[in-house]
Amino acid sequence: MDEGLLEKAKAAAQNAYAPYSGIKVGAAVLAASGKVYTGCNVENASYGLTVCAERAAIFNAISRGEKKLDRILIYTDSDKFVNNLPYPCGACLQVMAEFSDDMNIIIANKSGVVKEYSLKELLPFKFGFEK
Numbered sequence: 001m002d003e004g005l006l007e008k009a010k011a012a013a014q015n016a017y018a019p020y021s022g023i024k025v026g027a028a029v030l031a032a033s034g035k036v037y038t039g040c041n042v043e044n045a046s047y048g049l050t051v052c053a054e055r056a057a058i059f060n061a062i063s064r065g066e067k068k069l070d071r072i073l074i075y076t077d078s079d080k081f082v083n084n085l086p087y088p089c090g091a092c093l094q095v096m097a098e099f100s101d102d103m104n105i106i107i108a109n110k111s112g113v114v115k116e117y118s119l120k121e122l123l124p125f126k127f128g129f130e131k
């Protein structure tokens, strides 16, 4: 793991718009092209419209023409998460599964803990159609 994903996800977290939860999350995704795209969580007064950092990063990559994603790193400096780690939510896992068969998911926090999983470990079955 090193395409500068941790530093890029940390920098993206600085831009988080999180006036309601106070939780700043950043994500950096490595696409098959070798380029890295970032995103942060963007909250809304209508809470359900909030977009997670992972999805913001993935939509950024796809919007720029990427078709496949290899790896994503998710970072937060918040200590409010279960087990102190920002595991991706189910909605974000489903979005990852749209653009990768089994991407690498790296989770990091301010204590320097880094955990690595495969997408299939966190989402063994996805909702999907035969292509």
Ligand code: THU
Binding pocket: 018, 021, 023, 025, 040, 041, 042, 043, 050, 051, 052, 053, 054, 086, 087, 088, 089, 092
């Ligand atoms: N959040 C993320 O950005 N990624 C996750 O994996 C889980 C949660 C954000 C959404 C919201 O702004 C805040 O964290 C609290 O749920």
